[in-house]
Amino acid sequence: MADNYRLVLLRHGESAWNAKNLFTGWVDVDLTAQGEEEAIRGGRLLRDRGLLPDVLHTSVLRRAIRTSQLALNEIDRHWIPTSRTWRLNERHYGALQGKDKAQTLAEFGEEQFMLWRRSYDVPPPLLAEDDEYSQYHDPRYAALPIELRPRTECLADVVDRMLPYWYDALVPDLLAHRTVLVAAHGNSLRALVKHLDGVSDADIAALNIPTGIPLYYELDADLRPVTPGGEYLDPAAAAEAIEAVKNQGKK
Numbered sequence: 556m557a558d559n560y561r562l563v564l565l566r567h568g569e570s571a572w573n574a575k576n577l578f579t580g581w582v583d584v585d586l587t588a589q590g591e592e593e594a595i596r597g598g599r600l601l602r603d604r605g606l607l608p609d610v611l612h613t614s615v616l617r618r619a620i621r622t623s624q625l626a627l628n629e630i631d632r633h634w635i636p637t638s639r640t641w642r643l644n645e646r647h648y649g650a651l652q653g654k655d656k657a658q659t660l661a662e663f664g665e666e667q668f669m670l671w672r673r674s675y676d677v678p679p680p681l682l683a684e685d686d687e688y689s690q691y692h693d694p695r696y697a698a699l700p701i702e703l704r705p706r707t708e709c710l711a712d713v714v715d716r717m718l719p720y721w722y723d724a725l726v727p728d729l730l731a732h733r734t735v736l737v738a739a740h741g742n743s744l745r746a747l748v749k750h751l752d753g754v755s756d757a758d759i760a761a762l763n764i765p766t767g768i769p770l771y772y773e774l775d776a777d778l779r780p781v782t783p784g785g786e787y788l789d790p791a792a793a794a795e796a797i798e799a800v801k802n803q804g805k806k
């Protein structure tokens with residue numbers, strides 16, 4: 556309907572550590588060549604569906620930033636207004652950052668692995684401030700008060716730090732009837748989907764988001780999804796990729 560709102564969620568294309576099956580979190584890895592191709596294809600899917608973004612919101616991590624640049628450049632929307640925020644960053648994976656998912660599963664067992672990876676309120680162990688994979692002293696977070704700078708996060712923590720941005724930045728753009736593109740990460744988008752669809756703390760554990768395939772939400776006058784769960788612009792590819800994300804660690 557003409558007066559509904561258009562929101563597109565796009566998880567970054569395959570990253571170098573996705574390909575190596577490593578927990579990534581806030582570590583600022585780049586895309587693989589496949590991830591770059593996924594991003595370009597994501598742009599084409601948007602164009603073919605008639606969803607030309609008017610405004611872009613990204614995390615401050617290069618895999619999301621570059622995914623949005625490749626996708627938008629492909630459809631001549633590279634010029635649209637852009638905001639970047641740590642609030643859309645991937646979940647901070649704490650001491651698991653840099654760890655192999657299969658080794659973590661083997662070392663700690665399925666129950667602990669799934670608690671750390673997909674529970675709502677159990678964070679991984681804290682990452683030391685001086686760890687090689689810590690961002691505690693990264694200049695891009697210098698303005699972040701110490702008490703807000705994470706050393707690990709559970710999904711509930713991500714919901715808490717993402718929602719202020721939803722209400723203060725994303726909702727105003729939607730209400731202005733701009734087509735909003737959010738280029739972010741598996742868990743920051745799981746947090747947003749949880750809010751949009753009202754997914755329970757228990758049920759969110761089963762939700763996985765594939766790389767590089769746009770997820771379109773038409774939102775009604777109350778900013779509720781017209782189609783629960785939204786619509787992947789390539790449903791078949793999404794179904795296959797979701798299964799692969801779910802089974803990471805079991806390689």
Ligand SMILES: O=C(O)[C@H](O)COP(=O)(O)O
Nearest residue numbers: 577578579580645672741
């Ligand atoms: O941060 C990471 O490791 C991934 O981007 C997300 O990993 P997950 O799907 O294992 O949460």
